[in-house]
Amino acid sequence: xAILMTGLLLWVVVHFIPSLAQxxxxxxxxxxxxxGYQGSFALMILLSVVLIVIGWRSTVPxxxxxxxxxxxxLAMLLMLLAFILMGASHAKTRIKRMVRxxxxxxLMVWAVAHLLVNGDTRSILLFGCLGLWAxxxxxxxxxxxxxxxxxxxxxxxxEIRGLLISFAIFxxxxxxxxxxxxxxxx
Numbered sequence: 001x002a003i004l005m006t007g008l009l010l011w012v013v014v015h016f017i018p019s020l021a022q023x024x025x026x027x028x029x030x031x032x033x034x035x036g037y038q039g040s041f042a043l044m045i046l047l048s049v050v051l052i053v054i055g056w057r058s059t060v061p062x063x064x065x066x067x068x069x070x071x072x073x074l075a076m077l078l079m080l081l082a083f084i085l086m087g088a089s090h091a092k093t094r095i096k097r098m099v100r101x102x103x104x105x106x107l108m109v110w111a112v113a114h115l116l117v118n119g120d121t122r123s124i125l126l127f128g129c130l131g132l133w134a135x136x137x138x139x140x141x142x143x144x145x146x147x148x149x150x151x152x153x154x155x156x157x158x159e160i161r162g163l164l165i166s167f168a169i170f171x172x173x174x175x176x177x178x179x180x181x182x183x184x185x186x
Contacts, residue, residue, distance in 0.1 A: 004055025004122060008129045010048035014041065015133065019140035052126070061120035071116040076185075078113035080170050082106040087166030092151045094159055100148050101141065107134040 017025050029037045085106030088095035099105050111131025114123065142148075153159075178184035 001055065001059045001122065001125070003051055004059055004125060007048045007051025007053075007055050008126065010044060010051060012129070012133050014044045014048065015137065016140065017041075019137060019144055056122055056126060059122040061122045063120050064124060065119035067116055067119065075113040075116040076174075078109050078116070079174075080167070082110040082113060083170040083173070084163060084166045085109060087162055087169065091158070091162055092154045093162055094153050097150045097153060101138050104134040104138050104141075107131070 017028075025037070028040075032040060083106070085095065085099065085102040088099070089101075089103035089106070093102075095102055108131050111127040111134070114127040115131070118124075118127065174185050
């Protein structure tokens with residue numbers, strides 16, 4: 001569990017530097033240059049992901065709660081919503097006119113969906129931490145950026161194409177879930 005917690009702590013601290021520690025970010029860029037900053041930032045995020053995966057796999061889960069069976073169906077619907085939100089973050093969409101931070105909101109929805117079906121200690125730590133990180137990141141970004149400048153809505157063809165791509169990626173991820181997590185959904 002300590003390795004998982006270390007990976008999550010590294011993820012959170014490194015990601016909060018641009019939002020909450022601007023002087024540290026400025027010194028980091030001054031010492032390493034913009035490319036050095038981006039490269040070292042990426043390496044630390046990669047290290048955090050490696051620690052999270054190793055920590056996850058080495059932690060024996062202990063059940064804390066079990067929700068009713070219908071929570072699986074609710075979780076799948078929430079996951080579809082999460083994929084749609086995350087997909088919407090990559091282009092001008094009508095969703096971006098309603099949700100200021102669709103990718104982070106999608107991550108929060110992803111975390112809640114996983115907490116509905118995973119009531120063990122390591123899941124609560126992983127999904128709870130990442131969901132809370134996304135929530136507080138939204139608050140930090142909103143403070144830093146000020147007023148929300150909404151994008152223009154695209155034509156419906158662009159919108160529908162984005163939704164179809166998100167749906168296709170959702171289906172592919174659902175079927176591949178067994179291979180990248182070890183947990184089959186079907």
